[in-house]
Amino acid sequence: MTNHTDALPAPEVMADVQARIARLVDALRRVMLGKEQTIDEVVAALLARGHVLLEGLPGLGKTELVKGLSRTLSLGFRRIQFTPDLLPTDITGSHILQERDGRKDFTFHPGPVFTNLLLADEINRASPKTQAALLEAMQERRVTTFGETRSLPDPFFVLATQNPIELEGTYPLPEAQLDRFMFKVDVAGVDRGVLEEILLTRVHGEPPPLEPVLTPADLRDVFAVVDTVHMPRAVASYIARLVAASHPGDAEAPEPVRTFVKYGSSPRGAIAIGAAARGMAVLRGKPNVGFDEVRRVAAPALAHRLVLDYTARLEGWDGRRVVAALLESISDVERGLPQTLGAR
């Protein structure tokens, strides 16, 4: 994810990439109506090669969004419906004793994780042991079974969904696993106008057929451009100050952080913000990351990384609200205007 080039991407390159991504976004918007912000966040995370956890009530189109993404990207797609009896090997694959040429031997049968785009549906319904099977795959992008390590295809994305209700019989994702998701995107309901449009355009509720808009080669080119997006030092400083201030012991931490946060974000959170901001910049056709991109991706990148105190729930504070307070209190520039100057 680091930027090793010395020149900014050329304007025409950026325009080309932006046009390709715009096609992808348009396709996804046809699948998931009225969810432009959610789609932007998912695409930004995708461009940053990060994993996304989609959280929302059933029937909001989370699964359809992921499926639409797989179709438009021409990538390998597998879906795992997480259930309590799901085993780790059901994800990673396992060795099966097979007889071949008169010889019995263990043959590795890859699990559904060996794909480009993995939909982990209702991930919180599987046991922690099974959830942990995804840990190595998500972070290391490889799987180890019986002492053999196998790399996963490139690119590899995990898009998981979870239901915030019906929590009986579920296993909330541990903090370590949550940390491996670049974004946790809250999928909210749609308004009346969107519902009307759904009713008028979809007879049985199925999404419109989608055609691939990006080939894997295109996607690699896009990733290469994302890597050349420049992050100015002032913006990096802003990200660092934001993440540092998410810890209650930091001098710049705002009052909500001091009151409701037990543990702030890990450095992985800062990395996630930086990478996602690059993806967002490319989405906007910019050769560099700005303060605005950081503000845009801070909430989905940080909210699930904050370990909140029990009082936060009592007071009605969640991670996004704390991050909003954080963004409100931390100035984007390290040294702001003097108190005697006011922006017009």
Added chain:
Amino acid sequence: MQELPVSVRRALHRLTRRLAIGLFLEVWPAWAVGSLLLAGTVVLIARLFLPHLTSIVPWFWLAPVVAAIPALFVCARRMYRPAHVLAIADALAGGDGLLLALSERPDSAWTGAAALARVATLPLPRVRPWRQLRLIPPSLAFLAIALLVPQRVTPVGAQNAIASHVVADVTAGVAAMKKEQLITPEEEKKLEQEIERIRRGAAKRVDASSWEAADAMQERVAASLATKQDAVKWAQQSLARYGAAAQAGANSSSGTTSSMAADAAELTKALSRLAEAGMLNGAPSELADLAAGRGSLPTDSATLAKLQAALGRFLDERAGRLAAAMATAKGGRFDASEFATSSDTSPDGDGDPGRGGVNRGRADADLTWGRETQPFDRFKAQALPPGSVRSPDDWAPIAVLPGAPGGGAETSRSVAPRSYAAGAGQEAWRRTLAPRHQSAVKKYFDASH
């Protein structure tokens, strides 16, 4: 930053200047308030305890200006670096980040981007110093009030001032004598020592003796001047007589010669007196020789006339100086013009020295209580006619009232009660009597029964 478009660089320069102004206005007020409060405190202390700082106290108005120096130093240390200015400009222009990116990685391909155009037309942040400046007016008022506090004169200073006032007249007299060169250095030193002694005494304690000592010295100075004036007059008169004698000596009579010798001796003596009085300082050398007895008066008329003219001019000049010095030296504490001379102007006699009233007059006047009888209209003694003693027998009835008992005393005592007991008593009782007599009359008649 040189790779950025000119318009962007200009905008950044303008922003840099505005930031410097804003920073100064952020730093300076605290220093100004502190300096004003400090200056006000110092002024108050000076007003109350340090009167010798009075002359420099008004300069404390410049405290805020002086405070600008450390404020500028602080501003220089906290000055916005180019990276800060770029970040602020980028944030003000919408947080696009392109300005920051181009400053770190110059790329001419992106210099025409809309984000840079926004930076070029960036409206400068408005200066809003009122919140920082809000404490300056009260601080300024504090300093103004401190400056308006009247200078407190310490008791020692007041005593010294009074002591100086006591010896002011005599000091002026001595100064006038010195100015007119009418005093020898020895006399001057002696007088100044005396003045200093009086002044020191008055500085410790001012009472009547201080004023009396100053007055006595004033009189001595005046007397000294009078002595010198007398010596000058004597010399002038002696010179006139000697000149007349010399004129008469031209007839070469023996009587005239003896008179001329006597006049010459008197003139020489007068000159010696002048020299003793120190009045020959700066005199022509022949006069000094004459006064010292080293020379003799010329006998020829031409030389004599020349000497006479020189001596006359010198004496006139000395007389003029003496008159000027006398005018100063005789000025005492008493000024008659301060007291009205008309005794009729005030019913209390106020105005006339010694006439009482609110103004009791000068201390050396006779103590009176006002409206005392003047000697010329006192009552004259008037002889009364001789008195006489009347004899007890020398009497005669003036009138006889009706109803009065007649006859002798015995007759009236035995008859009258019987014949008038019923009626006369009642009549008497009904008669108008003074209340104080009624009880006596009633008792008389009741006893008679």
